Amino acid sequence: MVEKKSGTYTGYTEARKAANAKYEAETVERISLVLPKGKKAIIKAHTEHTGQSINGFINEAIDEKMEREGGVDHE
Template structure:
């Protein structure tokens, strides 16, 4: 079932209030490779990138 326009607007309003967005740029074709790798781990592309960032930040914090 398609999402209604009012639901889309409500989602966009919530996302703008609750989340910050970060744009990354990768070479053509890399996005699909990264997405496939994330899915092979049972993760979304966004979840995979966030997990990598969190792991690196934890590692860096433990080194300090």
């Protein structure tokens, strides 16, 4: 039997899953995005090349467009 050291990662527990779900419910909103076939792969390739997440890229694009158009404060 292998002994685990104190503080060793034990995996994604049910308690961690519940904590993550509670955090997300309190702090984020989700939106569904529909794209033409193949566009997701193009966006993914671009974000991998720039070292950015797809989510970060989309949020940045939305913020930049709203700022250019004088939209409401997004912070």
